[in-house]
Amino acid sequence: EVHGKGGHAALPQFTVDTVLVVAQIITALHTIVSRNVDPLETAVISVGAVHAGTAKNVIADTATFRGTVRYFKPELGDWLPQRIEQVIAGICQSHGATYRFHYERMYPPTVNDAKMAKLVRSVAESVVEVPAGVTSHCQTMAAEDMSFFLKAVPGCYFFLGSANGTLGLDFPHHHPRFDFDEIVLSIGVELFVRCVEKYCGLVET
Numbered sequence: 001e002v003h004g005k006g007g008h009a010a011l012p013q014f015t016v017d018t019v020l021v022v023a024q025i026i027t028a029l030h031t032i033v034s035r036n037v038d039p040l041e042t043a044v045i046s047v048g049a050v051h052a053g054t055a056k057n058v059i060a061d062t063a064t065f066r067g068t069v070r071y072f073k074p075e076l077g078d079w080l081p082q083r084i085e086q087v088i089a090g091i092c093q094s095h096g097a098t099y100r101f102h103y104e105r106m107y108p109p110t111v112n113d114a115k116m117a118k119l120v121r122s123v124a125e126s127v128v129e130v131p132a133g134v135t136s137h138c139q140t141m142a143a144e145d146m147s148f149f150l151k152a153v154p155g156c157y158f159f160l161g162s163a164n165g166t167l168g169l170d171f172p173h174h175h176p177r178f179d180f181d182e183i184v185l186s187i188g189v190e191l192f193v194r195c196v197e198k199y200c201g202l203v204e205t
Contacts, residue, residue, distance in 0.1 A: 001100040002092060006061030018063035019052050021097045026050070026065065028087045036083060043080065044070040044141045070141035072109050107143035113154035120156040123194045128187065142173075160184045160191075 002025070004016030026047050033043045045067065052063035069080050081103040092099045124134045138159050146157040162180035163170040171177045196202075 001062065001064045001102075002088075002097050003062055003099065004060075004095070004097040007059050009057040009059055012059060015059045016061075016096050017059050018097060019060055021092060021095045022050060022052065022063045022065055024095075025088055025091050028091060029067075029084060032080070032083055032087065037076070041076070042072050042139075042141070043076055044068075045080070045084070046070075068143075070143070072139075074109065077105070077108070107145075108147045108151065110144045110147040110157050111150055112156045113150065116154050116156040117158075119198060120158055120191070120195055123198055124158070124191060127190050127194060158191075160188050 002018045002021050004018040004021060005014075006018075007015035029045050029047065033045055037043045047065050047067035049066040050063070051065070053060035069084070071077060071080060084103070085101050088099055088101055121134060121136070128134055144157060146155070149155055150157065162184040164181035167181060169179050169181050171179070
């Protein structure tokens with residue numbers, strides 16, 4: 001939340017324009033990953049909501065924005081919020097604005113157990129019969145409740161491909177037309193059952 005000094009849009013010299021401040025902050029935040037994070041590491045800073053002002057000819061005295069931060073390397077979880085606030089503080093100071101910064105830690109990275117991932121993969125290779133087959137190249141920055149389970153017990157989080165272009169079911173998540181081919185549910189059930197059987201030694205390994 002950025003606080004400045006509102007006023008008439010025709011007299012900007014008497015104001016502290018919070019819209020301008022927030023615009024510069026957002027632009028600067030996107031340089032953190034490209035210029036402060038090791039290129040061989042992975043991180044994401046995305047601003048998804050910005051709110052300011054009520055009229056086109058009034059400079060707003062307050063502006064707010066919200067976003068999300070994603071990363072894989074645990075050390076970045078402590079460093080990123082510090083760096084984000086440094087950027088916000090520096091830009092606000094240069095414009096004579098003040099700010100209130102709230103950072104909520106929600107989800108840790110989802111990290112599979114190597115042995116469980118190997119078990120799931122071996123089962124999937126015998127169950128999945130689609131052109132794409134089984135692949136390990138499906139990392140994503142999406143947050144997932146499974147991360148908390150995996151911190152407590154060994155496990156494996158995996159994806160089931162469900163797109164079917166022939167039926168028009170190939171829109172991505174969060175798209176207004178997202179839907180999936182329900183035939184994949186039967187594959188998921190078989191995967192789970194066979195994984196349990198193999199884990200419990202009910203079938204040959």
